[in-house]
Amino acid sequence: MKVQQSFTKAKDQESKKAGTLYLVATPIGNLEDITLRAIRTLKEVDLIAAEDTRQTRKLLTHFEIPTRLVSYHEHNKSASGSELIRLLSEGLSIALVSDAGLPAISDPGAELVVAAAEQEIAVVPIPGANAALSALIISGLPTDRFLFTGFPPRERKALQEWLQQLRKQDATIICYESPHRVAKTLTAMLELWGDRDVAMVRELTKRFEEAARGTISECLAWLSEHPPLGEYCLVVAGANASDAKDLEGDDKPWWTELSLEEHVSRYEGQNLDRKEAIKLTAVDRGLAKRDVYNEIMRK
Template sequence: MHPGMLYLCPTPIGNLEDITLRVLRVLREADVVAAEDTRHSRKLLTHFEIHKPLVSYHEHNKAERGPELLQRLLAGESIALVSDAGMPGIADPGADLVRLALDAGVPVVPLPGANAALTSLIASGLPSEQFQFLGFLPKTTKKRRALLEEAASYPGTLIFYEAPHRLLATLKELQSAFGNRQAVAVRELTKKFEEFVRGDLASIEAHFQTVAPRGEFTLLCAGAEPKEADAALEADPSAQIAEAVAEVERLVAAGEHKKDAIRKIASQKKLGRRDLYQAVIKEAVES
């Protein structure tokens, strides 16, 4: 018995025309569609006259549903994974199912399509040569502050997702961590009332203090100026270690062996290999 295929199918982030012809074909041919919200996805499938069994797969049932879906894949079924909007696996539990499938030897096929972060970036007016996607900020104050402190010295554009009821609080936190940098708040992407609010963090906060935030937001913030980044590292040596640990984690996530990643980054940053190793282990334990 050959395993089936796990297809990662991007769905529209607003305008239904965002969906690709290939995604529509795969949705029609798959044995089952695994959806973050079956009610939401049923409307999408009905619009395109696609009639397939829907199975829920979301943050609250992934521990039980993931192994169930894996067994179906191992039995030869093909599964189309969709999120409520955009790329499955970006700021949703799809990444967990991908890891389960890959660990079991099931082929995973990504399909290109709509994505709110990149769609916002290319029209933001902020630099796009280098950027970092941070998604939704952690829920706890301690973890949020740690993440923002680490990101403060990053030179490229920073991209966040945020819910409307959290937007003002997040804008305040970004100003506290970064200062009053240039930024863009994006809402209703590809919809009738698509809106880009450009300015600095303070002016954007002022705007949404008078205009109630509505809809999910993509929030983009300019990176640190080169002098600002250097000064942050010089003033706080621990920031250099934190930056090195983050780079090690990025290399490991990309498939590099941890020891090789530590050796490489320690050499680039002129850090002690043992010190960096201990910092990486400490970060893994605390997270």
């Protein structure tokens, strides 16, 4: 067991050999989201590790922060992470920031925290703005119990499995989604979860901040008339008591009772062409595309 405690006494600070990893929250839109403590920390640390140095440099320039900036992201986390741990072990203090909001949430910063904790390097949070929680509190949905799930899987089959695992969850569900995939994800939710209440939140704390509240089908209709722009935070109602009763003991895939033709037609109803619909049907059922095509064309 390892216990990390705050070093409040000067003698404790002087005796501490390793440096400190600070997880610093940055603005999610409006630059005024940043805290005074975050600005001070970014000025005082020896090094700032950023997910996107170009984005972070704009922030540092705005607040006149001269601290040296290095890159730490998904594609260089192995090499860069090892080097950052080495520097921390030698006594340097480092601030970790993401593109926006709290670092280590849906980004490789979480792995750096694990590595630091394993080396008994102090990890200190510098709280601030967070898109998921900001979306939750304006969603109009229950906030007493919620589950943050990051980004949904991109592949259709993986997405179906992900939704199946969450469909009995009675807590409010929060996830992020890109503008290019938000309609597809909502359509899949409608298929497996039913027409639940949802809030689509985007551009938080920015000039064009928007929260669209309604059922999933209403939000899909909204998106058909208002093309998605910017990254979305989806806040979806959990399964209610009647949903849970209906779903109890029912772990069958949504397409179980459909014929191959009906299965393909359901995908075509989601504005997919026949070729793509056949491909997805084959993936769902574990069949070869040719077999699905031949069976349908035979009728």
